[in-house]
Amino acid sequence: MATFIEPRILKGFRDFLPSAEITRRHLLERLEQCFRSYGFVPIDTPALEYADILLGKGGGETEKQIYRFNDKGGRDVALRFDLTVPFARFVAEHRGELSLPFKRYHIAKVWRGENTQRGRYREFTQCDFDIVGSDCAAADFEILLIMRTALLSLGVGEVSIRVNHRGLFNRFLSGLGVLERSVEILRIVDKLAKIGTEETQCLLAQLLNDALAQEILQFIQAKGSFEETLASLAQAAGGDSPEVQRLTLLRQFMVDTGTAASFMLDPSITRGLDYYTGVVYETFLNELPDIGSVCSGGRYDNLAGLYSKETISGVGSSIGLDRLIAALEALGKLQTRASYTQVAIACIQEEAAGQYQALAASIREAGIPCAVLLEAEKLTKQAMLAEKQGARWLIIPGADPLKDPLTLRDLSTRINQEGLSLGKLIACLDNESI
């Protein structure tokens, strides 16, 4: 008796069936098109790297989640868990081959042994884009603008990009005399949206004292227009400063590009990660804010500091594709299709397969994807199969497929157009696909 291995995949990993994969590719192609239109270039790096490269000096949460093992040569290796660390290594290693500022995008899978109960995946796609080697406001703004353009191109509706400046926050903390606790404070503030005001105040009071907690809470809750919020933050952080000037300039750029309505200044946005030093931002969908940030990032002072003594600053962002797909689905905006096929050619005689392919070649040359049905089954069965495979039209060829007139059946109405020449048929399909 034959025994079978049960076909199954690992928890937190996914197969993508055609319709899901077509959707993913469609969204990724849109994103790539956007990145390319801004002059960004793609790179790729290995999925597997030396563990010390990926883990750096740190450990903590990453060390717990990373897929790490010894390869057959005894090397301590790991699967990448993000695209930022490999990019830092890449920039340090190829510094001589890159001209700065360097604008790159990287779309690739990453792996984290996360707790899957939180609805997280252990294998997922990241879409990162960064500008390194420039610390000017124009670079910050270009990343912000791409975030907006890229997300709008996906059809998720209007977005709210919440911007803050870590330097301004630190200037405020410095005024309070608690700058040395900045990392811990920023981490607590980062959780505000999740844990609420009371809990945040409580944690801050534990770390500092009640009065300071109160002041910080007031700072991060500043509200109003971008300009009003900026004025109130500036006042709380000791007046004019390079950070205030940077935010003022960014606001001017937003107004100059007619995109001001998509951006707000939100002092509670701090990002949990330690390496951010300048502007930071998160992005929410106006129609589905509760799904959380779909695109986040910020400015960092020293990207490749672990691997090189050269200081390279940059600014970048990362789009969470899975969350966006979930959002599109929840909003009923996810366009799915079974295939790229518009038309299929029925098989009347199996010996004529070469002629069907010759017919199909002419249709494909006209830019119309065309499937050829392989087996001479009943025409109704072939029509069903063509529909299942996503075709809208079925071509029914004659006894001499290349010479006899063709019949074109609209699979949605079952109406036939008969007696068509190949040229006429292609013209019909062209008109319909507009």
Added chain:
Amino acid sequence: MATFIEPRILKGFRDFLPSAEITRRHLLERLEQCFRSYGFVPIDTPALEYADILLGKGGGETEKQIYRFNDKGGRDVALRFDLTVPFARFVAEHRGELSLPFKRYHIAKVWRGENTQRGRYREFTQCDFDIVGSDCAAADFEILLIMRTALLSLGVGEVSIRVNHRGLFNRFLSGLGVLERSVEILRIVDKLAKIGTEETQCLLAQLLNDALAQEILQFIQAKGSFEETLASLAQAAGGDSPEVQRLTLLRQFMVDTGTAASFMLDPSITRGLDYYTGVVYETFLNELPDIGSVCSGGRYDNLAGLYSKETISGVGSSIGLDRLIAALEALGKLQTRASYTQVAIACIQEEAAGQYQALAASIREAGIPCAVLLEAEKLTKQAMLAEKQGARWLIIPGADPLKDPLTLRDLSTRINQEGLSLGKLIACLDNESI
């Protein structure tokens, strides 16, 4: 003193710098476009799977090369080493969701701890396309036709697709009374091109005897036109048979599609892998045959037999992207570019970055990728930077970028066109990009 981690990657793994990655993506996009035009749909599967799924009952060479480890949950897992085994598991697991025949493509990375001294990589991209659920000649031929169309679309010049039929070979061996040694014989014959006639005969004689070795060698060296070779093989294998009929039909399809010159019948093609049962094929570049087969595959009787009692036959092929890129390079046909950028906007005043982006937005909307330079450096330096980033044109805006006339500099000739309106400038770029 700060200590740095040396930035380095694992042996056999690669970074892709922008120009190399742009080339890879360009070729992959061409392949995808071809697969889609034939009605094939994409799927994806996890990089990491249960080791027993990937290794099946076998072991041998695969077991030696596979990246296998225990994850943090103690599961025995491994990185996929090809796309065939995951596809078999995928078909068994999702059988109820797929309508047969199912035509899919899968482009993804795979990992093998190969000996890198043979110029092999430990991480490389495979491009597989298969039709499962049909055993008709039209399916065999569609795969053969896609191989030809896909490779021609990459610009590698004419190809020779060498076809054989394992069943016909086995029929011949059966006539010789050595069918039970078929697997070993086919493996020896598969090495003919590598080890030469003498060594092949020697190995066959060791396995069988001199007379049989001589007969087999004669069989696999049959030469002439497709039709002549087929006639001589048929005669050696006992006359007419389903295998002879299949090859005859395939030849007719080749003639009917006007592609006959790309195909030859080569009885020495057997493919090393055990699971092939019908037609098998390898593809060589006419301009660079020595680089080896760039696209191989065949028909198998029982794809998912390890995971399911349902017998699903199919036919498929796999394109070796790395070898094709090496070939294009050797032939001087590898088109490389530094970016997708056609035009860059110079930065005259850093405070005008918003207006430069507004200008760029109009150009991008016209379908022209447009970079914005970020820093107000000397114009000659900006021109150099734009050139390095792949732009052919530099736009020099006026004091009011959105109202003042624009200057368009051709970076290859350094000639300026001055006094252009935005509309005129876009028209110039449009004309030039034709």
